[in-house]
Amino acid sequence: MARSEPDRVHNEITTKTASQVTQIGVVHGGQHIHLTVGAPADPLVAAAEDLARAVRAQWRAEEERLRISVPFPLPVRWRRADEVPADHWATIRCLPAGAAAEPLALDGGLDKVVEVYQRVPSGRLVVLGKPGSGKTILTLRFVLDLLAERTGAEAVPVIFSLAAWDPTAITLESWLVSRLRNDYPVLAAGRSAAVELVRDRRVLPVLDGFDEIAHGLHATALAELNATAMPLLLTGRTEQYVAAVANARVLSAAAVVELADLTPADLTDYLSRIARADGGWAAVLHELHDSPRSAAGTELAAVLSTPLMVAMARGVYSDVPGKDPAELLDRGRFGSRAAIETYLIGAFTTAAYQRPPEPGHRRWDPELAERWLGYLAWHLNRLGKPDLQWWQLGGSLRRWIRVLVVGLVSGLATGLMVAVVDTLGSGSVRGLANGLLQGLLTGTAFSVVHWGVLWLAPGALEPARVRMRLRGAAGLPRVQLCRRVRWALVLGLLFGVASACVRQIQTALVLGTFEPFGVLIVDAIVYVPLYGLAAAATALVTAWLETPLDTKAALSPTSLLRTSREHETIRLLVVVPVFLLVMGFGTGALVALIRAPAAEFGIGVLWNLPFALAVGTSTGLSAAFGYVLSATAWGQWLALSRVWLPLTGRLPWSLPAFLADARQRGVLRQAGSAYQFRHARCQDHLAHAYQARRQEVPLGGEVDRA
Incomplete structure (x- = not known):
């Protein structure tokens, strides 16, 4: 029977789809032709x-x-x-x-x-x-x-x-x-x-x-x-x-x-291979293989039946010269398996800091390092978690201490910056006094802000998994963008009200004059809407600059900290110019509108562009530094972990370097964006030692995590 198609071609198409390709089989004139075309990537x-x-x-x-x-x-x-x-x-x-x-x-x-x-x-x-x-x-x-x-x-x-x-x-x-x-x-x-x-x-x-x-x-x-x-x-x-x-x-x-437990036979080759040139494990291996074993040999065999204790013993005796593992057989010193394990876990940290540091890492005093690690372990036990996250290092402090410290640091930072701006603008010492006074008042205000964040929105104190990109920025989805701008507008309006009150207190304390009605109303009419507009504009710009993090690698504590620092630094660089422009030119427009009505009530409104720009700069600095220090993860890290905890001796000043070095020495390990102690028993031992030092009581054992 003749085919109906003019070219007598019958096409039979079958498809087989894989993850990336599609194969098409075509029957043409009795011959099979296989074509492979790319499929859209899943x-x-x-x-x-x-x-x-x-x-x-x-x-x-x-x-x-x-x-x-x-x-x-x-x-x-x-x-x-x-x-x-x-x-x-x-x-x-x-x-x-x-x-x-x-x-x-x-x-x-x-x-x-x-x-x-x-x-x-x-x-x-x-x-x-x-x-x-x-x-x-x-x-x-x-x-x-x-x-x-x-x-x-x-x-x-x-x-x-x-x-x-x-x-x-x-x-x-x-x-x-x-x-x-x-x-x-x-x-x-x-x-x-x-x-x-x-x-x-x-x-x-x-x-x-x-x-x-x-x-x-x-x-x-x-x-x-x-x-x-x-x-x-x-x-x-x-x-x-x-x-x-x-x-x-x-x-x-x-x-x-x-x-299953490790056996003495499992340990023979391993301990021999990790021994130093001067030997050291021969006496231990001889005792482990003796039959019958002595009481000391039996206890030590039980201790070395787990990989953790073998690793601890290796760190104490094979990685540091001058120590002989045969001392573990001393029944007078170590009367039980628990005593040997407690000693090894404690000595492991000390031995880790007796080793020469890796290239690029500094040397730390073993006693201080153990104290700092003890605080970190105690902090984790109080939180009831193993993840050491840099933005939560102040979480063990009492809330009133955190609020006070954040207020002091934000007040000093904003006060000094505003003092420099006011002094350069006015050319007088009064600018310095005015700036420090404003720092005190805004520090108090941001203490309240930080308390509110801790109470109502603790999730805001976690780092954002985004970065700022100045070119080709992806920006947030429209729904998130609108929500952020709306909240920024509300916060800006509230900040404007607070700023008007702060200006009146400053005027009263510095100049000795207090006009609670007229000037306060004018300040509120002028500044409150402009603060709201400036905050909303800032949120809009920063949201446009945000883009997801690099998607090709896992986060690390160091990379997340660095990204958060860059994020907040760019936020500062955005906030100040936006506030300067909005406050500088916005106040001029509003003053022109209200000057005549204010004059009818006997209120004189004075304005000039340099003054408006100075106000915009100082308020932008206050808003930016205060917000970052009181309501962001990096700001909390800066105020508590880089200032307060080192100042009180609980952590080192070079904390990021210390944590990275502890990981390099095997005391800490990395788990995603957090550090963890090498083992829960190491964490518990250090936490108990720190607690004992704080209470000045003798060590009585490890914390029970069961």
């Missing part, structure tokens, strides 16, 4: 790739700093925890109803962690162990190994510290979204990217530290984890997990493994 796939790149860079750098693979990783092993309550194996293996299921073979070592996880069909695995047993090493290695094998379609493993989760306040998925947005700018840039990645299971949560959830919330946390079927890896201490299961139910569809 933005979610691109976001997942950027997230994977950032996570890989973050944890690879952290592994190198902690020297986990130098000279080689300790042999972390685990076995199936048959004695720990777990779900039915048929559920774990995702089998249909009535199917019989045998337990999975889950025993393994660190080099097989991804393989063991992939044996679990449900994708839900619980890793338990005692303190310091290697859970952090396992999660880090799991993430890096899984990323090395990952294809574009697979989920990105991301480590989340559960100590920061309150399961009574936010659901698991919402919390994961918020943490992703906070720590990874690639997901903060788009409003829905983090939501879609979590919802579509393109993120594999590695939930570290189930035992560090606030006391009393473990059962609630388990219930929330059971509200979702998403694949995950959960780590925690055996005791806390078993207690939570007893009060709730097991983690649904999750297999459970438990980390």
